[in-house]
Amino acid sequence: xxxxxxxxxxxxxxxxxxxxxxxxxxxxxxxxxxxxxxxxxxxxxxxxxxxxxxxxxxxxxxxxxxxxxxxxxxxxxxxxxxxxxxxxxxxxxxxxxxxxxxxxx
Amino acid sequence: xxxxxxxxxxxxxxxxxxxxxxxxxxxxxxxxxxxxxxxxxxxxxxxxxxxxxxxxxxxxxxxxxxxxxxxxxxxxxxxxxxxxxxxxxxxxxxxxxxxxxxxxx
DNA sequence: ATTTTGCGAAACCGATTGGTTTCACATATA
DNA sequence: TATATGTGAAACCAATCGGTTTCGCAAAAT
Numbered sequence: 001x002x003x004x005x006x007x008x009x010x011x012x013x014x015x016x017x018x019x020x021x022x023x024x025x026x027x028x029x030x031x032x033x034x035x036x037x038x039x040x041x042x043x044x045x046x047x048x049x050x051x052x053x054x055x056x057x058x059x060x061x062x063x064x065x066x067x068x069x070x071x072x073x074x075x076x077x078x079x080x081x082x083x084x085x086x087x088x089x090x091x092x093x094x095x096x097x098x099x100x101x102x103x104x105x
Numbered sequence: 106x107x108x109x110x111x112x113x114x115x116x117x118x119x120x121x122x123x124x125x126x127x128x129x130x131x132x133x134x135x136x137x138x139x140x141x142x143x144x145x146x147x148x149x150x151x152x153x154x155x156x157x158x159x160x161x162x163x164x165x166x167x168x169x170x171x172x173x174x175x176x177x178x179x180x181x182x183x184x185x186x187x188x189x190x191x192x193x194x195x196x197x198x199x200x201x202x203x204x205x206x207x208x209x210x
Numbered sequence: 211a212t213t214t215t216g217c218g219a220a221a222c223c224g225a226t227t228g229g230t231t232t233c234a235c236a237t238a239t240a
Numbered sequence: 241t242a243t244a245t246g247t248g249a250a251a252c253c254a255a256t257c258g259g260t261t262t263c264g265c266a267a268a269a270t
């Protein structure tokens with residue numbers, strides 16, 4: 001099943017999991033404690049995240065620690081790049097507007 | 106139906122539409138010409154985008170021009186903010202590593 | 211050796227998704 | 241006026257999603 005990062009962050013629970021793992025690596029049970037959902041549901045989310053390589057597993061005895069792969073987050077940032085130019089343009093326009101208002105006054 | 110920006114960008118066709126509208130406002134038929142899908146399918150995507158206010162409509166006779174609401178894109182950027190710190194840390198670590206290697210040599 | 215714990219996977223389920231086909235309706239055009 | 245065009249919406253469909261329940265298995269604890 002081919003997945004991408006945008007699908008990974010589409011679900012709010014998954015975004016929350018990513019947020020948690022940004023602070024520290026955690027086990028499925030550890031993660032599940034932070035939500036009102038079952039460990040199995042978390043496990044399914046972790047599967048999705050693993051499939052698109054947003055997290056990676058570290059086996060430690062019978063526990064599995066999930067680590068965030070921060071590099072993947074950059075892909076989103078990269079996609080946003082094309083819009084960042086527009087923000088800047090908007091900012092310039094606002095700057096010009098403010099400058100004109102000032103001059104008028 | 107409550108939608109959010111992350112759901113809006115989850116679909117690749119929808120991301121492509123957003124990319125197109127970043128360049129110029131377009132009508133549903135105009136947009137559909139860029140894809141292998143039907144005008145109606147595009148219309149449904151535009152409905153999703155409209156519902157989460159990623160685009161807005163401008164009526165012009167019997168045509169409807171869809172404009173990108175660039176402000177919504179900033180919400181994604183805002184969410185990414187929490188990870189940006191980690192990137193920087195990573196960069197610092199890399200810097201230190203390179204510095205140490207240099208010193209050794 | 212037996213029980214408990216941590217985990218993934220499979221089976222199942224209702225809701226949602228993304229697409230098509232068909233329709234209704236307003237606006238252009240002949 | 242009659243026809244063509246641009247559009248949203250509804251009905252329908254197979255596929256996917258996110259959740260639960262149940263299971264099997266390995267590792268830890270008793």
